[in-house]
Each structure stands twice: as structure tokens, then as C-alpha cells.
Amino acid sequence: MARFLISIPETKRIYLALALLTLEVHAKGLPLSMASTKTMDRKEADHHDHIALLDFKSKIQHDSYAIMNSWNDSHHFCSWEGVKCGRRHRRVTGIDLQGRGLVGFLSPFLGNLSFLRKLILRNNTFQGRIPPQFGNLFRLQELYLSRNYLEGEIPSNLSRCSKLVHLYQSRNKLVGRIPPEFGSLRNLESLVIQNNSLTGAIPPSIGNLTSLSLISAAANYLEGNIPEALGQLKTLIGLGFGDNRLNGNIPVSVYNLSQLEILSLPSYQLHGTLPSALGLMLPKLEYLQLNDNQFWGVLPASLSNASELGRIDIGDNGFSGRIAVDFGGLQNFISLFAANNNFGSGEVLDGLQFLSTMTNCSQLFGIDLGGNQLKGILPNSIGNLSSQYLSLGGNQIYGEIPSTVGNLISLTTLFLDSNQLTGTVPSTIGYLHKVQRLSLHSNKLSGEIPESVGNLSLLNELYLADNHLGGSIPPALGNCKQLLLLGLSKNNLSGTIPKEIFGISSLSISLDLSQNHLSGTIPSEVGT
Template sequence: MKSPQVMICLSSSSCISFLFYGLSIICLTFATVSASYGGNETDYHALLSFKSKITHDPYKVLTSWNHSFHFCDWSGISCGKRHKRVTAVELSSKGLEGSLSPRVGNLSFLRHLSLWNNIFQGTIPHELGRLSRLHILYLDTNKFSGVIPTNLSSCSNLEELWLSQNKLVGSIPKEMSLVSKLAQLVIDDNKLTGGIPPFLGNITSMELFSAAGNPLGGSIPDTLGHWRSLTEFHSGECNLYGSIPHSIFNLSHLVNFSLATNHLTGSLPSEIGDQLPNLELLQLWGNELTGVLPPSISNSSKLRYLEMSRNNFSGKLTIDFSKLRDINEIYLAKNNFHGRGEADDMRFIDSLKNCTRLVVLELMNCNLIGVLPISIGNLSDQLSFLSLAGNQLFGSLPSSIGSLVGLATLFLDSNQFKANIPTTIGKLQKLQVLGLYINQFSGPIPDTIGNLSLLTKLVLFSNKLEGPIPSSLGNCKNLNYLDLSYNRLNGKIPKKLLQLPSLTNALDLSNNNMSGSIPSEIEDLKMLNHLNLSNNNLSGTITRSLGECISLTTLNLRGNQFQGIIPSSLSSLRGLAVLDISQNNFSGKIPQFLDKWNSLEFLNLSFNDFEGDVPVVGVFANASLFSVLGNNRLCGGLVTLELPKCKERGRQMKRFQFFISVIVIAPTLLIVFCCVYLLCKKKRGSQPSQSSGNERFLKVSYDKLLKATDGFSTANLIGEGGFSSVYKGILDSNDNKPVAVKVLHLQNQGALKSFLAECKAWRNIRHRNLLKIISSCSSTDFQGNDFKALVYEFMPNGSVHDWLHSSVYTSKLNLLQRINILRDVATALDYLHNLCQTTIVHGDLKPSNILLDDDMVAHVGDFGLSRLLGTDLNQNSSIWVKGTIGYAPPEYGIGSEMTSCGDVYSFGILLLEVMTGKRPTDDMFKEGLSLHKFVYMALPDHIVEVTDDDAIVLQSTEANAKKVEECLAATMKIGVSCSVDSPTQRMKIEIVVNELQRILDVLQNI
């Protein structure tokens, strides 16, 4: 019954108008809400709940998720046309961080949920089991933990389930057998246990199964033979044992079959190639399989990749490879294909000639016996990697080897090859690594090796090579490692060989018959680490130029006929760890600088003619670290040396003589010095340095820099590169504050462009984590030559390279310091890439360019290869895309322009080096193994094993140790993500900064 007031209102026309207006407002409000809800509040609120659980959205992909848009128009959302219900959520690779809301299970029309390659944490909500219409679920490459929810089995229409690269534990739930339409189950790289359950065989629709990288254990169930539609099976590194069930070999649709690195035993069926005619990948390496490698493999005519290395296969290799016309890579190393030296023992080589797409052939350590046939030259011109090392091949190396013009790596070492190295080896223009060591090659080293302009590593030790070292090796401008030891080579050391600045790793000419002295051109090997000239017939005095090889860590001159004193110039070799000059004719006193080197780990002065005191400090304080045997005129030293005591009188007499000499000579030197100084000053005048009005830093004169560095003395040299040398100096005598003076080698091609690039970069940047520039000089020296230099703030704690790889610092970087440094570097890159007015690409990021101040704060320096994007500076010049081997991204090697993505790659390699302590050019990284792959394979369970021991601090509790391990894994994943080959897939540097800061926050709270 209506009230009187209502009745009165109804009788009034004004009331009727008021009610109509109110009704309009209600309708308009309902229309607005309807625009957001689309008639379904359940989906709307489920999506808002999803958004509420996201704690970090770096790309702002969820900003459109608001009332202004219909939720079907939100980023990553698709809806059905008829009901306007959510049918797909596609938010892959968006950098989203947070947890997955259980209310996603309310999206009852959802058919496709893809969240792969984000940073979702926590457990997978069991509410996803409500999604009965779900066909595709991609949650891989996240940080989900816990178990696989059992009620995913309620998703009766599920066809593809990808959960790989998470932290899932437990076993595969038995309820999964109820998902009868499942075609793809990808669970690799988790921590799942409990084996491959037999009930999975009930899912007869299975087409792809991948469980690699889980510690599953157990054997392979025979029931998997029910997967008649299976095309891909990957279960490598699963700790599986037992034999491979015969039922597996009846899956005739198999294309990719991988069970690498398990403990599988037994033999392969002889008819495997007939049973699996569609195979393209067969990967069973790293098991304990026995028997003959079945010849029927050749009937899998589509095979592209065959990897059976590291098993116990035996018997003659009789596969007819001629049928495998599409084969790209063959890995059969470390088996026992023993032969009997029969004429046809290596006949399989003949059958490879039809494999025109072959890129890799690895047959090292296979116990192959016989002569390498001439048909080796008929192999594919696409062949890039060939290894027949560690076998029992004999006879001569066929000259037809020169036909393999695609080779980049050739290993024939550890065989019994005789006769000469064929001159045709010089036709392999793409060759980068050549290993012929531990054979019986004789005759000269062919001059044609000098044609191999891309060669980086040449190893010929332990042969019977004779004659002089060909000077043509000086043409190998990329050579960084040369070992010719244990041969019969004679003649002098070629000067041209010593003028290779690329020779940085090792030069070993030991145990030959080399004669003459060490050429002064040795000074050009400023970056060489290891020099071994021992056990030759070298003579004369040690050239002072050897002191210019400031990067040496090992110097071995043992067993020659050197004489005279040790030159004082060798005092600049402050990084030496091993010095052996024994069994020569050196004389004089033991140099005083030897007892001041903290880097020395072993010093051998034995069997020379040294005299006087043996020091008792430095390396001489520990008798196990040095030897002075056979020097009959030495005295003093440690008691354990049992040397005679030194005569005090003799000491006093020599001191007196020295004193008299100083009195007589010093005034004369002073007068001469003053005359020379006045003469030079008069000649120079007072010409000011050139200046540029657009530079924000002051200029300084050449004269001032000369004085500041004590005449650019080698004693003040603190670093050297291809374009410059860096000296420590005192620019202002009043404050006595040291600076770093970078002097350009203008005679080197590209140095001037390097200077200009660096100046242009410094005019545009200023940041806490960038090296501070103080001044510059663009002038001429006293001979009228162009002179250019930059003056920087001096970094007292050296470079990251020093801390990682030298003995300069007795302590090592701890974990917090390393990640702080990496965060600082990433912050600097973020500034250069994203916050500068013009994007700047550094171009040469590596440990030696990361300098540390008093507080161990990192500063990025050396912008000599930098490029300002959007300018024409540095275009069309090869030096601007070269970078440094090991740190430069792969796309630069094929001519791509420099980009910020290239810097991210270099940062990724830098990060992995800082955390593992291993250089990307370490000798262990060969045969397809790289620093990136080395760490990738260790993630996540074996990350501690690849981390530098000095970086890991043991914690007092198990929980803390677990957190440290998680932080290590998280940090390494950043490095791996940054250093992938594809530029577009590398992690954004701004995300890197945030991730590293998050890791630091966790570590600082432990």
C-alpha cells in the first residue's frame, strides 16, 4: 500500500519529472557498469583479482585493466563473440612478478591460459581444476613451487600442459592419467621425483613428452609403448636406469628421441632404423649402452642429429651414412669402435660424401685404427667442426684435407700421424682452431699456415717438426695461443711472430733447438699471459723489452744459455705467479724487486751464478716456494737453505763504495738535468693546448702530463689495450691526489676514432657508476707528433679483472660485493641506454673496464668503442662492431650494427664470469661448451658447483644456506637470460637492475 506522500507526489507533474530524471541516472549508471562487466561480473572480478596479485609490471601491460575499457579489450584478453566471456589470457614474456590468483579458476569459459616466461611465484592454484573448457595451459619458465595440483585432472579438455623451468617438487600425480585428451606434457627442469609413472601410458593421445632435467629416477615403463602418436620424447638428465623398453622402438611416429645423460644399459635393437623411420634427432649420449651401433640407423633417412657419445658401444662402425643425406651433426665420441687395422676399417668415411649438409663430425677417443682415407676431402664443404683426436690413426695426413674449406675447428691430435703436415692446410681459410699435437709429424711447419688469417689457436706440441719457425705465422693476426713445444725446431725466434698483439693467452716454444737471443720486439706482447722458452739454446742477455710484457703470469726461461744480470725492467712484471730462470748463466745479485712481488707462487733461480744475500721476505720467506740450488756464491737466507753466513765487512765496503759514488755522481747528474730542463723549456715555449668550446672538461698540457707520470714511466703503467696505455700520475702536487692518464696510441688504426668516440660520449654523460673524467689533452709531444690523452679519476681498487684473475689482491670478492658490483654496472647501463638524452652503447663491456673506488663502488670506463645511437659517428668502421672476443654478442660477428642489446649480452657474460670466476675464453669452453651453456646446464640444482668458491660464504643455518643458494641461482639466471643468442629475447636492463636489487635485499637480511 503506497504512502500518502507518494500519492501526493504522483499527483504532481513535478514529481513525475523528478522520478523520470532519477530513473535516467540509474539506467546510465547501469550502462556504465555493464560496459566494464560485459554482463558478467564473475570474469570481471576474476581478472581484477589476477591484477591485484601482480607486484611488478615493468612493461605496464596491465594499465589498460580499468573501468575505462570493456575487459574484453584489456591487454592480453580475448573473449567469445557471442557471450563476451573470457576465452584466452595471453600474457607471456611480460616480466610480470607476483602470484597467480586462485580466482582465475572462475573464468569458466577459458580455453587458453599462457603465462610463460614471467616471474610468478608460489604454488599453482588447485582452483585451475575448475576450468573444464581449458585446452592449453602454459605456466613454464616461472618460479612456481610446490606440487603439480592433482585436480588438474578435472580439466578434461586439456591438450597442452607446459610446466617446465619452475621449482616444482613431488611426483607426477596419478590423477593425470584421467586427462585423456592430453597431447603435450612438458615438465622439464623442475625438481620432480618418483620416476616416470606407468599410468601415463593410459594417455594414448600423447604426442610430446618432455621431463628432462628432473631427478626422477627409476626405469622407463613399458606402458609408454601405448603412445602410438608420440613424436617427441625428452627425458635426459633424469637419473634413469635399466634398459630402454622394446615397446618404445615401436613408436614409428617418433621424430625427436632424447635420453641423454642417464644410467641406461643394454643394447639397441638391430632394426632400430626400420622401426623409427621418421627420426630426425636421436640423442642417447652419456649412458652405459653396449653392443654394436646398429647399421640400420642409416634407414632413419630423415635423421639430422645423431649423438651417441660417451657410451660403451663396440665393434666396427659400419653405418652407411650415404643414406643420411640430411644429417647435420654426428657425435660418436668416447666409444670403443675398435678395429683391427683392416683395409676397410675407416670405410665409413667414404659413405659420408653424400652428407652435403654435415656441419659437425666428432669421433674423438673412439679407438679407431687405420689410415685416414683420401676420401676425407670429399666431406661436405659445410663441415665446420671435425675431430678424430685420441684414436690410433697412422700414416700421413692426406693432402685432400685442404678441400674442407668450411672447417673452423680441426682436431687430429693424439694419433700416430707421420710425414709432413700437408701444405694444403693453408687452404682452410675459415680455420680458427688447429690441433695436431701428440703425433709424429716431421719436416717443417708449412709456410702456408700463415694464410689462415682467422686462426686463434695453433697447437703442434709433441711432434718431430724441424727447421725454423715460419715468419708467416706473423700473418695470423687473430692468433692468441701458440704451442710449438717438444719438437726439433731451430733457428731464431721470428720477430714478426712477436709483433702479434693478439697473442694474449700463451706462447710456448719450449723443448726445441731455438738459438739466438730474445728479440726486443717481445715488447709488443704486452697482453701475453704465459711465455715458455725453456730448454732451448737461447743465449745472450735478457732484453729490457721483456719488462714491457706486463700481463705475464708465467715466465719460463729454464735450461738455456742466458747470461748477465736480471734487468731492472723486469720489476714491472708485478703479476708474475711463476718465474723459472734456472739452469742458465745469470750472475750478479738476486734482484731486490723479487722479494716485493706478492703475486709470486714459485720462483726458481737454481743452477746459475748469483751471488750475495738471499732475502728472507716475500717469496723467500717460504722455502717451498723458491729454489736457489747450484748458486755457490750465495749466502744468508733461511736457515733451512744451509747457506754460509754473509760477511759483514764486505757489506760495509760495498755500502761505502756506493756512498762515494753518490757523492761524486749526484752533483754531475743534477747539473746535467738542469741544463737539459732549461734547454727543453726554451725550445717548447709556452704554447697552450688546443681546446674545444663544446667540451665540458678542462684541457691540460702535454708537459704537465709528462711530469705527472714521471715521463710516462713503465713503473707508473697500470694498464694497456689496443688503442691506449694508462698511467698513474699526480696532476696537482698540492693535493697529491692520484689520477689515471689514458694516452692514445695514435699510430694504431682506429685509435683516433676511439678518442673522438670517448670524448663525445663523456660530453653527454655523468653518473655515479661511470668513471669520472677530469681533463683532456689534444696537443703535440716534444718531437712534434700528435698527442691525445684523457685524464680520469684514479680508482685505487683496480679493476674487476684484477680481483678475479690476478694475484694483485690477497683477499677475494665475497658474494655481496660481487652482486653490488653487478648492480652498479647494470645501473650504469640503464642510464646509458634509457636515461641519457641520446642512447649510448658502450660496446666493450668486460671486467677490465669495470673499475672500483675506495668503497668498492663500480665505475664503468673505457668508452673507446662506444656509439651514440642516432648519430653517424663510427659508422662503416669494423672496429666499432668488434668488441672483445668472448664478450661481443654473436650478431656483431655477422656484421650487425651495435645496439643496446649487444651491451646486455656483454653484461650477461660479465655477470657469469664474476659469479663463476671463469673467463668466457677459458680452455674448458670448447666442443660446443660455452660459459653461457656451462651455467645454463647447472641451473638450478648444481649452481653451487659452478660458482666461484670465494663467492660463497657458509651460513650458520641450513635455512640461510638455502637462501644463499636461491640467490645464486637467481643471479645466474639473469646472466643466462642476458646472454642468449637472440637479441630480442635478452632481458631488459631495467629489469636486471630491479632483479639484482631484490637479490641484494635478500642477502643483506641474512
């Protein structure tokens, strides 16, 4: 490890020089940062930056890629790896050491690099506090400290970095409040402080950041209401405060942020209804994320007008009524996750019509509407969906499973369980060669299990329990060599248990054949 650490003689030389410099500055009665910019000649300033960089190096405890080996006196510090200097002078303007496997602490002497514009140290293992001396970097425009192990409070005097444009401190161990003083950072465009342990309320002064385009403070412990003042951020594109302890309504002013593309407020105690004109008020909306809250009312049909809309995630709320959004014009639509609500008007003709409008969505990935009250028959057009994930379990869907389901060749998950489906399991189900999870349990399906199920070579989970299936268990199930769980209980299955079932070595979670009419002996292959 010794080669990663600064040598003892060099350490003594650095701190002796720092001590002398500090004494010289104090003798003039000036702060160190002022002295470096106002009274030092170019040679002294050059030496000043050199010392600050060496002190930074001295606090690196581990250097996975030996980056610091280039930080030596054999060549000028402007040639050191990760260091950038200005063209007209030899002052440090940028440090970019992101993702270099560095372990250590942040040096407060970095606050003396008075020409520094970019400090990019994300995705390392820096520990300890963010030095308050960083507030002296009056030319700083970009500060990236995300994905480290920094702790303590966010220094409020970072607000003195008046030219700051991007401030990223996410995925650390920061505590305390969001400094209200940040409201003075009028040039700030990005404030990303998610995945920490921040507490307190969102300061209304954030509404003063009129250049802000992105604010993300998700996954903290923030509480209280969303400030009405956020409606002043007319250039805001992304708003994310998910997974906190906020409550109350979304302020009306937020719905007037016409440039907004991402509205992410999941896992709160938020409540209320969505404006009927939401899609007109937020015409550029791409992602609406409100899951795990207490919203009620209908999903606004006007979302059809938000032509860039790609994702709707509103699961685990109290939304109800008909899903009247016409998805046909949403060419970029990817997913509708709205499980565990009360969707469904009770009218058969209204129940599942919206699925047909999704057939034009060529980028569709997933539909999850499980645990609602949708009523109706699955349309034949369901086979025209491009979805990989389709969950409609726990509704009031009846009638037969259309044979066109076999056209869903991209499906990896199909859940139609806990409905009122009748008829047979279509043999076309065997065309779903990519499916890994197939659940049709708790319906009224009859007939035999089709042999074509044996074509599902990637199948991990198969749930057919609690139906009226008869006949024998098809030996072809033995071809499902990746099966982990097989549930066939509560049916009318008869005959013997095929030995091929016990030849599935992957079958390790559950095999449930109970409450059928099976006979004969248990094959000796059960021992495998």
C-alpha cells in the same frame, strides 16, 4: 613503481565484490565455479570474469611494458591487452601475456574463468605456487607456464582439466613428483615439464595418455626405470627424459613406437644394447640421443633405413665394433657425435670407410669420433665433406694427412691429435680460412710448419706439440691476430723466435715453445 600497482581504492572495491560474491555463492551451497556457470545470468558472469582479471592484475608487482595500463574501467575487459573473449558471449576464453616482463604471483581467481581455453604466461617472472584452483578450468585446452620462477608441487587436480591438450611447465623451480593422476588426461598431446627439480619415478599411468605426441621431462631428478607402459603411446613423436637419475634398460616396447622422431635419453645410468633392426623399427627417427650412459655393442647398420635421420649423439658409452651405417642415403644428416667409445674393428679396411659415405650429406655440420679405436688411413674423400666440425683425435689413424683437407673450407674446428699420422703438415691447410681451433699434436709429423698457416686469420688455438717438426718457426704466424694459445713444444724446431710471435696481442692463454732447439735471444717484443 606506483603506476604499476593497482590503486588502494580499487583493491578495496575488488575484494569487497569478491567477498560479497563468495557469500552469495556459499548461501546457495554451491562451489564458486559451479555457481558462475549454472546460476549466474550473463551480466553477473561478465562481472565475475571482470573481478577475476582485476585480482590477477593486483598480484602483478612489476609491469615492464605497462601492459596493465590498458586493464582499466574505461573500456570492456574484452578489449584489454592480452585478453580474448568469445564471439557469442562476453566471457574470457584466452589470456596471452607471454614474454611481457611481468613480475608477480598467479591469482587463484583465474580458476573462476570457467570459459577459459588458453592461458599463456610463459617467459615472465611469475613466482610462488601454481594455484590448485586451476583445476576448475574444465574448458582449458592450453596451459603455458614455462620459463618463470614457479615453485612447489604440480597440482594433481590439474587432471580435472579433462580437455587439456598442451601442458607446458618447463624451466621453473617445481618440486615433487609427476602426478599419477595425469593419466586421466586422455586429450593431452604435449607434456613438457623439463628443467625443474621433480623427483620420484615416472608414473606408469602416463601410458594412458594415448593422444600424447610429445613428452619431455629432461633435467630433473627423476629416478627408477623407464616404464614399459610408455610403449602404449602409439602417437608419440618426441620422448625426452635426459639428465635425470634413471637406470636400467630402454623397454623393448619403446622401440615399437613407429612414429617416434626424437628419442632423447642422455645422461642416465641406462645400459644394454640397441636392437639390430632399430632403423626399421623407428623409420621416422630424426634424432637419437643416448650420450653419457653405459650402452655397449654395435651401432645398428639398419639406421641407414631411417631416411629422416639427422643427428646421432651417443658419446661416452661403450659402443664398439665397426661403424657400418651407410650415411649416403641420409640427405638430412647433420651430426655424428660418438666420442669416447670403443669404435673400431681393428681391421684397416673397415676403420674409416664410413667417412666416404658422408660426402653426400650436404647438411653435415659435425663429426666427433675422438677417443675411440678407429684404425686406418684418412681417405682423400675427406675433402668432400661439408662439415664445420671434425674431430678424430685419440684414435689409431696413420699415414699422411691428405692434401684434400684444404677443401674443407667450412671448417671451424679440426682435431686430428693423438694419432699416428706421419708426413708433413700439408700447405693446403692454409685454405681453411674459417678455422678457429686446429689440433695436430701428439703424432709423428715431420717437415716444416707451412707458411700458409699464417693465412688462418680467425685461428684461436693452434696445437702442433709432440711431433717431429723441424726448421724455424714461420714469422707468418704473426698474422694470426686472434690467436689465444700456441703450442709448439716437443719438436725439433730451430733458429730464433720470430719477433712477430710476440706481436700477437691476443696471445693470452699459453705460449709453449719448450723442448725444441731454439737459439738466440728472446725478442724485446715479449714485453707487449
